[in-house]
Amino acid sequence: MKKRVCLLPLAMALAACGPSQSTTPAPAKSAPAPAQSTPAKPAAAPIDQPEKPLPPQSANDLTAHKLDQILAGSWRSEANKARDQYRHPKQTLGFFDIRPGLTLIEITPGAGWYTEVLAPFLKGNGVYIAANARPSNPDGEAARNANALQKKFEADPAQFGEAKTIQFDSKAPVFGAPNSADTVLTFRNVHNWVMADTAPLMFKAFFDVLKPGGTLGVVDHRAAPGAEMEKIKGSGYLPQDYVIKLATDAGFKLEEQAEINRNPKDTKDYEKGVWTLPPTLTLGDKDRQKYLDIGESDRMTLKFIKPMPEQH
Numbered sequence: 295m296k297k298r299v300c301l302l303p304l305a306m307a308l309a310a311c312g313p314s315q316s317t318t319p320a321p322a323k324s325a326p327a328p329a330q331s332t333p334a335k336p337a338a339a340p341i342d343q344p345e346k347p348l349p350p351q352s353a354n355d356l357t358a359h360k361l362d363q364i365l366a367g368s369w370r371s372e373a374n375k376a377r378d379q380y381r382h383p384k385q386t387l388g389f390f391d392i393r394p395g396l397t398l399i400e401i402t403p404g405a406g407w408y409t410e411v412l413a414p415f416l417k418g419n420g421v422y423i424a425a426n427a428r429p430s431n432p433d434g435e436a437a438r439n440a441n442a443l444q445k446k447f448e449a450d451p452a453q454f455g456e457a458k459t460i461q462f463d464s465k466a467p468v469f470g471a472p473n474s475a476d477t478v479l480t481f482r483n484v485h486n487w488v489m490a491d492t493a494p495l496m497f498k499a500f501f502d503v504l505k506p507g508g509t510l511g512v513v514d515h516r517a518a519p520g521a522e523m524e525k526i527k528g529s530g531y532l533p534q535d536y537v538i539k540l541a542t543d544a545g546f547k548l549e550e551q552a553e554i555n556r557n558p559k560d561t562k563d564y565e566k567g568v569w570t571l572p573p574t575l576t577l578g579d580k581d582r583q584k585y586l587d588i589g590e591s592d593r594m595t596l597k598f599i600k601p602m603p604e605q606h
Contacts, residue, residue, distance in 0.1 A: 354388075358384065360415060361383070361384050362384065364411055364414050365384060365411065367410075369410060369453050377573065380572075380589055381555065382554050385554045389550070389597060391477075391597075392477065396476040396477050397421040397476050398476065398477040398479065399479070400422070400423070400478075400481075401478060401480040401483060402425065403424045403439075405442055409424055409457070413456070417456045417457075418456070422456070422458065423459070423469075424443060424457065427462060427463075428463055443459065444459065464492050467495055468502075468503075470503045472503065473503075473505045474503060475505065477504075477508060477509045478504055478509070479511040482513060484496075484512060497541055500544065500546075501544045506601065508599070508600045510546055512537060512541070512597075513555055513595050513596075514593060515531045515532060515593055516562075516591075517532055518531075521562075528567065529562075529568060530567045530569060532594075534594045534596075537594065537596065538596065542598075545600065545601070546598035546600060547600075548597075549597045549599045552595045552597075553595070554595050556592055557588070557589055557592040559587075562592065571589070572589065
């Protein structure tokens with residue numbers, strides 16, 4: 295197991311144009327010079343498509359550059375962009391090895407904060423799938439989020455026209471054919487499954503849908519060291535070791551853990567749990583500035599791998 299903070303470099307390949315050429319008239323009364331053929335000047339290569347094959351690091355750089363362009367996209371609201379400082383999407387997705395060509399399933403994307411990044415990133419070269427729980431209440435939060443996400447896709451086909459959606463049964467989750475996905479990601483959802491006692495089923499379903507060697511990326515609110523699960527179960531925070539055990543019990547191997555989404559200001563001892571902090575601010579105006587100054591929660595960032603089958 296390795297532990298690191300992942301930062302991606304940014305580079306972009308640009309083609310150079312040769313110097314301009316001029317033609318000098320022949321001296322007066324001299325014989326015409328023999329005709330010469332001048333090779334055509336090669337056209338400048340378009341941005342992001344260099345003429346020579348890219349070494350691996352350059353491919354990573356261009357992925358980072360594409361993420362920069364998407365994070366600056368006009369389809370993202372200013373409120374969502376303001377949360378980049380807490381959610382660190384570029385570094386987080388780099389840590390999870392997100393790249394073009396993947397079949398990626400995002401579990402319970404909510405209102406679509408990460409969807410606005412992932413779906414445009416994979417459009418044209420990859421598959422993005424939003425997996426939502428089948429709503430039990432047609433007027434509940436799950437139903438509202440699913441409807442809002444579908445409307446988002448329909449309203450902006452230029453960015454979301456290729457995005458797919460599926461629904462799953464929380465008590466018997468299935469996310470697709472076995473061994474069909476390259477990556478499964480879930481952001482700030484495990485605590486909900488723990489409170490609903492469905493977390494082991496969810497992690498087993500992640501394992502089943504991923505290809506051998508596939509990646510499971512998990513981000514969630516991290517409890518204080520030594521916190522007892524039963525005492526904090528309703529707070530929204532989870533012991534990191536508990537989440538790791540959920541994944542490894544399902545068959546995953548912990549590949550890496552990062553401190554990308556760490557927040558040392560988070561004291562994790564609020565009467566209303568993690569929802570006291572932004573973006574929820576469940577206490578309203580009470581001590582509002584105090585919680586704004588703390589920022590969003592301290593979060594674990596964990597990367598798991600589905601092991602390859604053993605060769606006999």
